[in-house]
Amino acid sequence: MIEAYGLTKHYGAKTAVYNLSFQVRPGAVTGFLGPNGSGKSTTMRMILGLDTPSSGQVTIGGHTFRQLPNAPRQVGALLDAKAVHGGRNARNHLLSLAQLSGIPARRVDEVLGVVGLQDVGRKRSKGFSLGMGQRLGIAAALLGDPQVLLFDEPVNGLDPEGILWVRNLMKGLAAEGRTVFVSSHLMSEMAQTADHLIVIGRGQLMADTSVTEFITRNSVGFARVRTPEGDPAQREKLSAALTEAGGQVRTEDDGALRVSGVPLPRISDLAHGADVRLWELSPHQASLEEAYMRMTQGAEDYRSTVDQRSGLQEPVMAPPGYGAPGYGAPGHAPPGHGAWGYAPPGPYAAPPQAGWGPPPPAGPPAAPPVAPPAAAPVPPPADPHTEDAR
Numbered sequence: 146m147i148e149a150y151g152l153t154k155h156y157g158a159k160t161a162v163y164n165l166s167f168q169v170r171p172g173a174v175t176g177f178l179g180p181n182g183s184g185k186s187t188t189m190r191m192i193l194g195l196d197t198p199s200s201g202q203v204t205i206g207g208h209t210f211r212q213l214p215n216a217p218r219q220v221g222a223l224l225d226a227k228a229v230h231g232g233r234n235a236r237n238h239l240l241s242l243a244q245l246s247g248i249p250a251r252r253v254d255e256v257l258g259v260v261g262l263q264d265v266g267r268k269r270s271k272g273f274s275l276g277m278g279q280r281l282g283i284a285a286a287l288l289g290d291p292q293v294l295l296f297d298e299p300v301n302g303l304d305p306e307g308i309l310w311v312r313n314l315m316k317g318l319a320a321e322g323r324t325v326f327v328s329s330h331l332m333s334e335m336a337q338t339a340d341h342l343i344v345i346g347r348g349q350l351m352a353d354t355s356v357t358e359f360i361t362r363n364s365v366g367f368a369r370v371r372t373p374e375g376d377p378a379q380r381e382k383l384s385a386a387l388t389e390a391g392g393q394v395r396t397e398d399d400g401a402l403r404v405s406g407v408p409l410p411r412i413s414d415l416a417h418g419a420d421v422r423l424w425e426l427s428p429h430q431a432s433l434e435e436a437y438m439r440m441t442q443g444a445e446d447y448r449s450t451v452d453q454r455s456g457l458q459e460p461v462m463a464p465p466g467y468g469a470p471g472y473g474a475p476g477h478a479p480p481g482h483g484a485w486g487y488a489p490p491g492p493y494a495a496p497p498q499a500g501w502g503p504p505p506p507a508g509p510p511a512a513p514p515v516a517p518p519a520a521a522p523v524p525p526p527a528d529p530h531t532e533d534a535r
């Protein structure tokens with residue numbers, strides 16, 4: 146189990162991670178999602194003791210990484226697949242890592258086989274493709290047969306077959322009871338791989354939820370409505386009626402209207418009332434990718450001046466009985482989340498943390514983050530082989 150409490154990291158005036166608290170449990174793949182620059186790698190580096198938190202704490206099995214006895218046997222990580230001595234062959238690279246950690250040499254051939262590099266083990270990694278480099282990095286992470294695994298963007302550069310392989314590998318590792326924490330900025334990939342999601346934006350927690358819950362809650366419904374082609378006046382008339390009825394209306398590239406906030410029968414009635422003929426009236430679900438982009442909208446550092454997402458503003462239509470009254474109504478934003486654009490309410494969303502909220506921290510925050518609990522006791526010297534980081 147990985148546990149973070151009030152984790153915060155400043156680089157000078159830049160706050161990369163702010164007051165982050167979460168748990169990553171064994172027996173599941175936990176996806177770590179966030180836009181570019183949201184603090185995923187910084188968080189992973191702090192978990193691995195490569196960066197020191199400015200405040201807060203993160204532990205693995207109750208110990209900070211530096212307190213872990215024989216850490217390479219307990220925790221494996223792929224952070225930067227390019228961090229390999231290119232002049233060495235793959236096997237020698239792994240052998241040197243194994244020797245440093247007291248791992249038997251035969252394990253090197255085992256992991257080369259697991260990642261499918263057994264035939265190129267004696268080739269220099271300098272000539273490896275991006276995908277082969279990723280596989281070598283994954284082999285290094287698996288070397289100590291650890292119970293806790295961290296992967297930073299493991300599918301970068303992999304072809305579809307490689308992506309499928311990584312997906313199955315992660316699931317297999319979790320099925321063996323290991324703790325698997327995988328960062329990505331691809332919601333679609335995580336939806337297929339992860340059981341649980343931790344979503345961050347600008348270093349702060351935005352959601353901590355199971356994937357099932359995320360899908361259920363974010364299955365945003367909308368209608369596609371088409372009026373006769375060649376008669377834009379009909380479309381404009383209907384668009385005005387739908388807007389007046391409280392709907393959000395957007396014209397799609399093919400000329401159809403995308404309508405949210407108005408149920409299908411009401412759209413039909415409004416069209417009838419406005420004397421507009423319909424060529425199409427169909428229910429749709431927005432993709433998870435769209436839901437994720439809505440959630441992280443406003444919480445990203447880099448955005449093209451030609452932003453494709455101006456049309457993703459529609460609110461979620463709350464399923465019957467769900468959410469606060471009025472949620473889904475035009476202009477409604479959950480309390481405390483307005484300046485972030487969209488963030489869904491409900492049990493799947495991260496509970497507000499002390500210091501949560503706008504503006505995103507540009508420097509050390511005024512409010513002190515949640516104090517971490519007392520440091521975990523340093524374990525007594527033990528046989529590292531019997532230690533279990535779970």
Ligand SMILES: Nc1ncnc2c1ncn2[C@@H]1O[C@H](COP(=O)(O)OP(=O)(O)OP(=O)(O)O)[C@@H](O)[C@H]1O
Nearest residue numbers: 156159161179180181182183184185186187188330
């Ligand atoms: N060593 C550093 N010095 C200064 N700023 C840093 C340093 N490392 C990270 N940052 C900044 O902290 C923020 C978070 O970076 P981080 O690499 O953790 O994000 P990320 O979510 O992993 O991004 P990506 O998806 O692009 O890899 C960024 O604004 C980044 O520029």
